[in-house]
Amino acid sequence: MHQGTTIDWRASLDAAWTKRSSLWQNSQIDCFRVFHGYEEGSRGTVIEKFNDAAVIDYKTDIRDDLPHIKTVLLDLFPFKNIIAKGHQSLGLSLKERTHVLHGNDALATCHEHELKFSVKMDAPHNPGLYLDARDARQWIVNNSADRRILNLFAFTGSLGLSAAHGKATEVIHLDRSKELLPRIQENYRINGVQFEARNFLRGDIYKHLPRAIKAGKRFDGIILDPPPKVYQSPYAKHKPSGQDFSALIKYCAQLLNPGGWVLGMLHRFDFSWDDFEDQVTQASNGLLLPESRLTSGIDFPESLPDKKLRVSTFITP
Structure with missing residues (x-):
């Protein structure tokens, strides 16, 4: 049985979001890394924003925390779709480590300056834009x-x-x-x-x-x-x-x-x-x-x- 972590996700994500104000206030960019867990409180967890979609990648088992993380993310931004994907090193099946937390669309189009990029949130590895x-x-x-x-x-x-x-x-x-x-x-x-x-x-x-x-x-x-x-x-x-x-x-x-x-x-x-x-x-x-x-x-x-x-x-x- 997996259990939730002791990470204060609201405090960690609020702090990370505030540090990135120059990005989410930039009308020319709607895609960036929301949370870089290696330095911001949860080693192995990263959260990335692609327009109105968010992808949570995790290498440590945070499955019990995912509903709370979703709530915090929705308080920060009106995401239409949120997907969580666990790394294969967790030893879980693809079904066990993939979770659609919000919405039902796995495709998104994000913008960086004058360019648009198509991303597949449920892709096994990177959604399509580094x-x-x-x-x-x-x-x-x-x-x-x-x-x-x-x-x-x-x-x-x-x-x-x-x-x-x-x-x-x-x-x-x-x-x-x-x-x-x-x-x-x-x-x-x-x-x-x-x-x-x-x-x-x-x-x-x-x-x-x-x-x-x-x-x-x-x-x-x-x-x-x-x-x-x-x-x-x-x-x-x-x-x-x-x-x-x-x-x-x-x-x-x-x-x-x-x-x-x-x-x-x-x-x-x-x-x-x-x-x-x-x-x-x-x-x-x-x-x-x-x-x-x-x-x-x-x-x-x-x-x-x-x-x-x-x-x-x-x-x-």
Whole structure:
């Protein structure tokens, strides 16, 4: 039998909501992390807002607390839908760890500056938009005009869509999952951005990039956002480890036009920011030099900077 925790959810959520006043008072943004439990009172619990929908993700068993959490959330904001999803590490069945707490719609459309994003609240993992990459998306919007952009590990395409919105001449998306390609197209559709299906590629990055190099493909910007553990591939000439930046940057350096940029996202805690940038410069044989740094917003409070998302942009001299 599971029991409720001793967390004062009302005090914790009220405090977190107040800290984020600059976000919920911003008419251009309706999606952000409401509660970052690692630093705000419940390790392993995060709550995210996507317009009028809320998603509670939990890695510790807080099932008995969920009705109270729902009540507190509804006191903070008139959510139409609230879903809670437990992590598979809890050892519970999908049915036992998934709870529709309020409303009955699992789809939502949220807004970040001029862009819209479609999210699936009941998706097993992320609903479709990584909220910690907000500033990275804005950087891409501002640095993609008249450039041909390659978006690797595209997921639902938010980063590449940001490039298209920023007047890129062409954006190519690559992801291994065929289920994600229609979601990229949906994000383009709801934003009224024209696209060609041939620019949404399903494929193994270790197969596709060498072929693109051999074919003489070139880009003016490359978005590189590998997961914390890159998939093993029969096409890789090595055993991919971690985010595998060393190998991936070697490919990217051969695909980049003079004056081009690479935006890389570091998700691992066993690398410092300086180590990451040195690794990229070394892997590119000095071609890529760090230019600027970005990180997650105030809705991702961390006492240790290396626990936050770290984004670096690199340019060719």
